[in-house]
Structures are given as structure tokens and as C-alpha cells.
Amino acid sequence: MTGSSRGRRRGGRLGNLVAIGAGAALLAACAGSSASYQEAALKASEDGDQKTAVSLARKEVERFSGPDQCSRSANVNCGTLALAYGALAGYQIMGGDRTGGEGSFIQAKGALSLTDPAIRASATGIVYRDVSEAFWKAGDRARATAVFKEGRAAGGDEYLYMSSAAHEAEPKPADPAADMKAADAQPTDAKAVDGKVTDPKAGDPKAPGSRPAAAKLVNPRQSDRPPTN
Template identity: 65%
Template sequence: MGGLEKLVVVAACVLAMTSCASDPSFQVAAMEASDSGDQKAATVLARKEVARFATADQCSPKVTVNCGTLALAYGTLARYQILDGDRMGGESSFRSAKAALRLTGLETRASATGVVYGDVSEAFWKAGDRARAIDVFKEGRTAGADQYLYMTSAARFVDQQQQQQQQQPTDQPPPTAPGPSVQATTRTAGTAPASSPLQPTPLQPTPLQPSPLQPTR
């Protein structure tokens, strides 16, 4: 189990009202299945985790006690779906996670937001869709995610790009103006020679030739 995945389990335990030790979730089993390459099994287990908290007494407009945990469950489900090639299903689960985040208490919303957006962004990155991974990272940053989001591959990539853009102007020397000799040469080479005015050609008189007389009969 990777470092980011372990943090998901810890976050789920913190956000959930039940203890992970006394009431183990399907999260650990799903992550182990995912690590072994069986994304379909991980997806099945993640759906069971979602079902635990997708009830009115766990997360609803009136009862929001486990909305953060439900958001995490939807986020991990989205991750496994994306890694399994089911992008449409992953996007649908991601939307459900964001809906649960809107019902999450302010004291835990930033943490839950960081985990959800971080999971989905990292899944897209691993699946090869880096453009979508970066978009999810930027969306999570705007949504107020905590530091977990900035541990993702997309976050590191964006940070490297920003550093390169900041260093680029100082690495390039300022352009220098051409010297006088170059300017003079340019002006000389680009100047067309002046044409001399045309002189009128004097007209020469044409001598008249007498017409021969024809004899009259």
C-alpha cells in the first residue's frame, strides 16, 4: 500500500464516527486489491464502502455526521473506476463525492476535499490523462483542499512549471541593439542608387526630297 493510500485510510478513520479497529471498513481490502492490479475487485469493495454511509442516517441534508466519510468513499471508488478504464463511472462517482463534500462540516471539509480531489487527480495521472489530472488538481485547489492535494503528481508538475516560468526571464540575456557600423551598413545596403535625370534628345530636320514629274499624254 502506497503512502497516499495509507493517508486515505487514516483520513477515513478520523472522519468516520466508528473506530477502524473495532469496525474495519472495506477500504483496506479494496486498496490491497488495487495494489495487486485487480481494479475490478477494488471497485466492488469500494461500492460496499459507499453503501455503508450512503444512507439518510449517515449523510443527508438533515444528518451530516458522516458526509465527509461518504465523500472519501466516493472518491476512492472513482479512483478504482478510472484505473479500471471506466472513466464515465469515475466521473459520476467524483460528482457524488463533491455533493457529499458540500454537506461536510467546515471543521473537516478541507481535509476531505484534499483527499477526494487528490485521489481522483492521481488516478487520472496514472491512467495517462495528465490534462484531466491537472484540471482536477486546480479545481481542488480552488475548492479549498488541504495539503494532501499538493502531494499528488499533478501538483508537483504544476509547481515545476511555475518555477520554470519564473526563472526563464533571468536566464535569457537582454537583447542588445546593433552597433553604428551595422546600422550604417544596413542603410547603405538598403539604399537604392539615385537615377540620373533624362536628357531630351534634339530633333534633327529631315531634308525634303523633290517628287519626280510624270509626263502627260
């Protein structure tokens, strides 16, 4: 494995660990319990076993999908349920089940709408980040970028910007130095000779687009006069 690939793998794992850490904090805030299938599902996914990851994520969804956990009358664990649905959507997408992933994503959005406003921005950032990153890894960068933009509009916080699509969606600043170099590289027909700027095409009637040299004006009366001593 090359150094650059090691760096990319470390960066990806670090991003996942930070997102999972944020998710764990939200789990503790919402559910009051650290027991979760999320870390086991993440490990299975990183090992390439998306089927197991999906199965574990479904168990997490089941824990918090009851009406006493997340509903209009009881929203104590809606943030946790949103995270669980977001993770499930990501594993489904990476496993090739895009339809199932989009369905789980819709369920996650529904749970987010009922989430406590105090943690909604963080939950939104993590859910949209998970789904966007899944599409990115699955090769659908257009959809990944669209999900990122949707999450940004929905109020996702800094966790959303950990997604790979964030770099594609954010406008890139102009490079004045590059513009100056491009301008300097433009060809010019003029050249300096003995400190004067001349046109190499001037005076050459055979050159395409050439301009004839200016004729010297002579007074005919003066030219007819014989030289005087």
C-alpha cells in the same frame, strides 16, 4: 528494477499511505469505527486488480449511504461517504470506467457539501486528490490538472497538494540565472580589437548589410599645394 523506479514506487506508495492515514482519521472521526474496506481496496488496486478494488469500494459506500448516515437531516457520516465515493471514483477511472468514475465523483461532491465544516477541508483535499491521481495514472493529465484546480477552488487542504497534478498546475518560478545565460549566448557582430570595439562588416562592401568605411576628408586646397621646405 532500477533505483529511480524504486524511488518512484516508494514515493507513490508513501503518498497513498499518507492519504489513507488521513482518510482513516476522518473515518474514525465521522463513523466512530476503524473497520473499513478502504485498505483492502487500496491493496487490490496496487496489485492491479481494479475490479476487486471497485467491489470493495462499493461496499464502503453502501455502509454510509443511508439517510440516517448522510442526509440533510443527519450528516454524521457525510465525510466518510465522500471519501468512499472518491475512492470508488478513482478505482473506476483506473479500471477504464471513466463514466462511472465521473458519476461517483459527482456523488462525492454532494456528500462533501453536507460534510461537517470542521473536517470538510481535509475531506475535500483527499477526495479531489484521489480522483486527480486516478486520471493522472490513467494518462489523462489534462483532466487530472483540472480536477486539482477544482479541488483547490473548493477549499481542499494540504492533502490535495500530494497529487501529481499539483506540480503541473502550480506556476513555476522564473530562473534569473537561466535568463542571464540565454542573454549571454546571443550572437553579436561587434568585436574588440586593441581595446576598441569594431564591426567586422564595416568597410567590406561585399558583405551583406555592410556599411562602407568612412572616407577621409581632405582639403583640396591643401592637397594642391606643393610641399614646402
